[in-house]
Amino acid sequence: MPYKKVSPADVEYFKRVTAADRVFVGDEINDDFTHDEMTEYGKYAPEVVIEVLNSEETSLIMRYAYENNIPVTPRGSGTGLCGGAVALYGGILLSLAKMNKILEIDEENLTVTAEPGVLLMELAKAVAEKELFYPPDPGEKTATIGGNVMTNAGGMRAVKYGVTRDYVRGLEVVLPDGELLQIGGKVDKNSSGYSLKDLFVGSEGTLGIVTKLILKLLPLPKKTISLLAPFPGISHCIKTVPVLFKAKLAPTAVEFMERDVIEASEKYLGKPFPDKSAHAYLLLTFDGNTTEEVVKEGDRAAEVLIKAGALDVFIADTEERLATIWTARGAFLEAIKSSTTQMDECDVVVPLSQVANFIQYVDGLRDRRQIRIESFGHAGDGNIHIYLCKDDLSDEQWRAGRDRVMQLLYDKAAELGGQVSGEHGIGHAKRAYLAASIGERSMMLNKGIKQIFDPKNLLNPGKICY
Numbered sequence: 278m279p280y281k282k283v284s285p286a287d288v289e290y291f292k293r294v295t296a297a298d299r300v301f302v303g304d305e306i307n308d309d310f311t312h313d314e315m316t317e318y319g320k321y322a323p324e325v326v327i328e329v330l331n332s333e334e335t336s337l338i339m340r341y342a343y344e345n346n347i348p349v350t351p352r353g354s355g356t357g358l359c360g361g362a363v364a365l366y367g368g369i370l371l372s373l374a375k376m377n378k379i380l381e382i383d384e385e386n387l388t389v390t391a392e393p394g395v396l397l398m399e400l401a402k403a404v405a406e407k408e409l410f411y412p413p414d415p416g417e418k419t420a421t422i423g424g425n426v427m428t429n430a431g432g433m434r435a436v437k438y439g440v441t442r443d444y445v446r447g448l449e450v451v452l453p454d455g456e457l458l459q460i461g462g463k464v465d466k467n468s469s470g471y472s473l474k475d476l477f478v479g480s481e482g483t484l485g486i487v488t489k490l491i492l493k494l495l496p497l498p499k500k501t502i503s504l505l506a507p508f509p510g511i512s513h514c515i516k517t518v519p520v521l522f523k524a525k526l527a528p529t530a531v532e533f534m535e536r537d538v539i540e541a542s543e544k545y546l547g548k549p550f551p552d553k554s555a556h557a558y559l560l561l562t563f564d565g566n567t568t569e570e571v572v573k574e575g576d577r578a579a580e581v582l583i584k585a586g587a588l589d590v591f592i593a594d595t596e597e598r599l600a601t602i603w604t605a606r607g608a609f610l611e612a613i614k615s616s617t618t619q620m621d622e623c624d625v626v627v628p629l630s631q632v633a634n635f636i637q638y639v640d641g642l643r644d645r646r647q648i649r650i651e652s653f654g655h656a657g658d659g660n661i662h663i664y665l666c667k668d669d670l671s672d673e674q675w676r677a678g679r680d681r682v683m684q685l686l687y688d689k690a691a692e693l694g695g696q697v698s699g700e701h702g703i704g705h706a707k708r709a710y711l712a713a714s715i716g717e718r719s720m721m722l723n724k725g726i727k728q729i730f731d732p733k734n735l736l737n738p739g740k741i742c743y
Contacts, residue, residue: 280346291341294337294341318360318706326369327370328375339455346735350368351371352371354424356419356424358701361704362737366739374421376394379399382404382407388446388463389411390491392488397421410497412444413432413435416433416610422492426445427480428700433529433562436655446491450477450487453731482740484726484727499567500564503562503602504563504592505591506589509556511533512637514533514557515557517581518533518559524577531657532560536553536555539553540553541615545615551593555588559656610664616666618669621679622662624699627661627690627694631659632659634693639652650665661699665682697715705739711741720742724742
């Protein structure tokens with residue numbers, strides 16, 4: 278069934294059920310709404326942008342779109358990296374950014390109830406003021422919590438605390454036909470039929486529009502320290518990670534980084550990194566409730582690191598030192614982006630035992646291919662972020678080199694038992710790689726799920742499996 282173009286009469290309806298100053302058409306639409314963080318994947322202009330304030334407005338718009346066959350693309354901050362929140366087929370771009378209220382922090386049930394437009398950094402700050410803790414920690418702190426749920430974001434603390442899915446307790450969802458659905462709640466355990474909640478988590482807005490979230494919290498750890506360990510080479514660095522876990526250490530985060538990325542971050546931030554004498558580094562964090570507990574764990578980790586070949590171990594145990602290191606780590610993506618004319622990214626995940634093999638393979642590609650490759654990532658959970666940089670390559674050289682390297686990366690990840698995406702999602706940019714990775718039968722089942730929820734294929738069409 279062909280999609281209907283948005284007409285002036287449609288626009289007037291949208292203004293009536295929302296507000297005239299929250300409906301934008303033509304030249305009123307900000308260019309930011311045509312792409313996400315990866316402009317590499319093209320720009321796609323919606324016919325109308327609507328900023329909604331509540332679930333009632335969302336329901337009315339979705340019902341109208343369903344009745345009139347108008348595609349709808351939900352969007353938060355637009356910080357995605359796979360073209361997941363762009364309007365491939367025009368229609369309506371539904372911005373949830375102004376649905377940004379924290380509705381309740383329940384200290385008895387250890388939950389927070391929030392609207393989807395709340396920024397991750399605002400949520401973390403609000404619960405910390407109650408000495409509570411929302412563990413998922415993606416690098417992009419200006420992402421919305423709704424966007425985090427839609428991509429099942431992981432981040433740096435996933436090695437100890439898990440990913441976003443582990444903290445979603447309940448959802449309020451507007452279905453493609455406009456009906457409002459309540460799923461889950463404040464309960465910790467639920468074996469009541471199929472887990473519809475888990476279908477929505479990671480669905481990238483293709484099954485329904487989340488308008489309210491109930492998230493699990495933990496008591497806030499009172500003490501945190503980080504260890505920065507330089508290594509003579511990346512291979513030696515990565516091979517140390519399994520040694521840490523075999524020593525029964527329980528780090529909150531285990532990150533790997535290389536000197537080139539550190540230097541790019543220094544230039545981008547205009548601030549020096551504590552050390553850049555080595556080629557590769559492991560960055561570990563430990564948290565706990567007492568200084569004694571955390572320091573003891575840090576000391577044990579330092580011994581293991583030195584025995585495993587670390588050149589030194591630098592300890593960050595003050596807010597200032599922690600901020601210096603982690604601010605640099607948080608800027609890696611933007612630093613790489615600012616260092617080149619264009620880039621593409623791959624966020625494969627492989628079994629922990631295969632991280633060293635995959636990184637060695639990436640190093641080999643650097644040597645063999647005429648394209649700059651930068652990488653960093655979550656060494657503790659096997660999620661590796663790899664960035665291909667265009668620099669001064671011609672458009673033809675860039676496209677050919679990028680496509681070859683990307684295919685090699687995904688093929689190698691599959692060979693090692695990995696998956697296409699650890700946390701950034703599929704969007705429209707990675708659909709072909711997903712199909713090759715999970716196989717025909719799994720793609721058919723994915724399409725079947727989409728068909729049941731959205732038989733007209735109106736909600737975020739062209740993403741994941743369509």
